[in-house]
Amino acid sequence: MFESNVQIRVRYAETDQMGYVYYGNYGAYYEVARTEAFRQLGISYKVMEAEGVMMPVLEMRCKYIRPARYDDLLTVKLFLKTKPHGARIKFEYEVYNEEQTLLNVGETIMVFVDMKSGRPTAIPQYIHEKLDVYYTA
Amino acid sequence: MFESNVQIRVRYAETDQMGYVYYGNYGAYYEVARTEAFRQLGISYKVMEAEGVMMPVLEMRCKYIRPARYDDLLTVKLFLKTKPHGARIKFEYEVYNEEQTLLNVGETIMVFVDMKSGRPTAIPQYIHEKLDVYYTA
Amino acid sequence: MFESNVQIRVRYAETDQMGYVYYGNYGAYYEVARTEAFRQLGISYKVMEAEGVMMPVLEMRCKYIRPARYDDLLTVKLFLKTKPHGARIKFEYEVYNEEQTLLNVGETIMVFVDMKSGRPTAIPQYIHEKLDVYYTA
Amino acid sequence: MFESNVQIRVRYAETDQMGYVYYGNYGAYYEVARTEAFRQLGISYKVMEAEGVMMPVLEMRCKYIRPARYDDLLTVKLFLKTKPHGARIKFEYEVYNEEQTLLNVGETIMVFVDMKSGRPTAIPQYIHEKLDVYYTA
Numbered sequence: 167m168f169e170s171n172v173q174i175r176v177r178y179a180e181t182d183q184m185g186y187v188y189y190g191n192y193g194a195y196y197e198v199a200r201t202e203a204f205r206q207l208g209i210s211y212k213v214m215e216a217e218g219v220m221m222p223v224l225e226m227r228c229k230y231i232r233p234a235r236y237d238d239l240l241t242v243k244l245f246l247k248t249k250p251h252g253a254r255i256k257f258e259y260e261v262y263n264e265e266q267t268l269l270n271v272g273e274t275i276m277v278f279v280d281m282k283s284g285r286p287t288a289i290p291q292y293i294h295e296k297l298d299v300y301y302t303a
Numbered sequence: 304m305f306e307s308n309v310q311i312r313v314r315y316a317e318t319d320q321m322g323y324v325y326y327g328n329y330g331a332y333y334e335v336a337r338t339e340a341f342r343q344l345g346i347s348y349k350v351m352e353a354e355g356v357m358m359p360v361l362e363m364r365c366k367y368i369r370p371a372r373y374d375d376l377l378t379v380k381l382f383l384k385t386k387p388h389g390a391r392i393k394f395e396y397e398v399y400n401e402e403q404t405l406l407n408v409g410e411t412i413m414v415f416v417d418m419k420s421g422r423p424t425a426i427p428q429y430i431h432e433k434l435d436v437y438y439t440a
Numbered sequence: 441m442f443e444s445n446v447q448i449r450v451r452y453a454e455t456d457q458m459g460y461v462y463y464g465n466y467g468a469y470y471e472v473a474r475t476e477a478f479r480q481l482g483i484s485y486k487v488m489e490a491e492g493v494m495m496p497v498l499e500m501r502c503k504y505i506r507p508a509r510y511d512d513l514l515t516v517k518l519f520l521k522t523k524p525h526g527a528r529i530k531f532e533y534e535v536y537n538e539e540q541t542l543l544n545v546g547e548t549i550m551v552f553v554d555m556k557s558g559r560p561t562a563i564p565q566y567i568h569e570k571l572d573v574y575y576t577a
Numbered sequence: 578m579f580e581s582n583v584q585i586r587v588r589y590a591e592t593d594q595m596g597y598v599y600y601g602n603y604g605a606y607y608e609v610a611r612t613e614a615f616r617q618l619g620i621s622y623k624v625m626e627a628e629g630v631m632m633p634v635l636e637m638r639c640k641y642i643r644p645a646r647y648d649d650l651l652t653v654k655l656f657l658k659t660k661p662h663g664a665r666i667k668f669e670y671e672v673y674n675e676e677q678t679l680l681n682v683g684e685t686i687m688v689f690v691d692m693k694s695g696r697p698t699a700i701p702q703y704i705h706e707k708l709d710v711y712y713t714a
C-alpha cells in the first residue's frame with residue numbers, strides 16, 4: 167500500500183465563527199495531500215497537467231470526528247489502499263492533530279482525463295511504474 | 304417533504320485553473336442552501352446560533368457529475384426527504400445550471416449541539432413545528 | 441460617472457473565528473461587483489475573456505471600517521469615477537450592511553491584457569461605447 | 578528592523594481560471610506570515626487571542642507584480658520596518674517565487690483590540706519586550 171504524510175498548519179482564514187476549521191476546507195487539505203503524495207512518488211501533478219492529463223474529482227466523502235482549530239499543526243495521511251487500474255483512482259485520508267487525535271477521515275475518487283479529448287484515459291504508464299513497488303506480492 | 308431552492312452565481316474566486324468550480328467549494332454552496340432553507344421556513348440559523356444551538360457537520364458526500372463554470376447561475380435544490388428527529392438532520396442537495404443540467408449531488412448530516420454543554424441536543428421544538436406541515440400524512 | 445450596486449449575502453464560510461467576515465474575502469466581493477457592473481453595462485466579462493482579453497489586478501486597497509457578519513445582506517457599490525482610457529481601469533467600492541452602515545471601502549486597479557501576447561491592450565472599443573453615456577459633459 | 582520568512586506552497590484551490598493565484602488569496606498568505614512571525618518572536622497569536630486581545634485589520638494594500646502559479650513554493654518575507662507603538666502595527670510583505678522573482682508586495686495595518694471592551698488597546702508589554710532587541714540604536 168502506498169501511504170504519504172503531509173503537515174498543514176491551520177490558517178485563520180480557514181476558521182469560521184464556530185472557531186473550527188470550516189467543513190468545506192477539508193477538500194483543499196486533501197488536495198495538498200495528493201500533490202505531496204505525487205511529489206513523494208517522484209511525480210509532479212503540475213507537469214502531468216501541463217502534459218495534457220488532468221484528474222478531476224468524481225466523488226468526495228468526509229467524516230468530521232472532532233474539530234480542527236486555528237494554528238493546529240495537522241498531519242494528513244493519504245492512502246492508496248489498492249493499486250489503481252483503469253482511469254480511476256481512490257485516495258483515502260486521515261487528518262490528525264498534534265496530539266495524534268483523529269479529527270477527520272475522507273476519500274476522493276478521481277478520474278484521469280485527456281484534456282484534448284475531454285475523455286477518461288488510463289492512468290499514465292509512468293505513474294503505474296512508480297506505484298508498482300508498493301503493491302508487489 | 305421539505306424542498307427549497309436558491310440561486311448562486313459562480314464567482315471567479317471559486318474557479319480553479321481547470322476552469323471549473325473547485326471541488327472543495329460545493330460545501331459552501333450547500334451551506335448557502337441550508338441558510339436559505341431555514342429562512343424559507345421562517346427560521347434564522349444566525350438567531351438559532353446566537354441562542355446557543357449550533358449545527359456542525361458530521362458527514363458530507365458529493366458527486367461531481369459535470370463541471371460548473373465562472374458566471375454560471377446555479378440553482379441549488381435542498382431536500383429534507385425524511386422528517387428529522389433526535390439530534391441529527393440530513394440535507395440532500397442537487398445543483399443545476401441554467402440549462403437545467405444536473406452538475407452535482409450531495410448530502411450532509413448535521414447534528415444539533417448545545418453550545419454550553421458541547422453535547423448533542425434534540426432539534427429545537429420551534430423547528431419541528433415549522434417542519435410538521437411538510438410531512439403530514 | 442458609472443455606478444452599480446450588487447447585493448451579497450455573507451456566507452458562514454466567509455466568517456472567521458472572530459465572528460467577522462475574514463479580511464481576505466473582500467477581494468472576492470469586489471469581483472462579484474465587477475462582474476455585475478459589466479453585466480449592467482451589457483458586457484459579459486466571461487465572454488470578453490473567452491474572446492482573448494483578460495483583466496488581472498495590478499493593485500488593491502481596502503479599508504476595514506466595521507465588521508461584516510454572517511448572514512448580513514451587504515450592498516457593494518461600485519464606481520468608475522473617471523472614464524477609463526488606455527489599458528488600465530480603476531474601480532472603487534463601498535460595502536454597506538442593511539442598516540446602510542459603511543463597513544468597507546476599497547479600490548482595485550486592473551489592466552486589460554491580450555491573452556495571446558500577454559501584453560497590456562487598450563480597453564476594447566465596445567466597452568468604451570458602453571461607458572460613453574456615463575461621462576458626457 | 579524585525580524580519581521573518583515563511584514558505585507557502587500554492588494550492589490548486591488557490592488558483593483561478595486564469596491559471597494564477599486568485600488575487601484575493603494574498604491576504605491569507607500575509608496572515609500565514611504574521612502567525613509565523615509571531616511564533617519566531619516567541620509569541621503565539623492564538624494564545625494572545627485566547628487571553629482577550631485580538632488584532633483585526635484596518636487597511637490592506639497589495640501590488641500584483643507577476644502571477645504566482647499552482648505548486649510554486651513561495652517565500653513571504655514580513656517586515657516591521659518601524660517599532661510599533663500605541664495600538665497600531667504595520668506589517669509589510671514581499672512574496673517571492675523559487676527563482677527569487679518578486680511577485681507581490683503588500684502591507685496591512687492592524688489594531689490591537691481588547692475583546693471585552695471592543696476598544697483599541699496598547700500593544701501588550703510582552704510583545705514590546707520581544708521586539709525591543711530588533712530596534713536598539
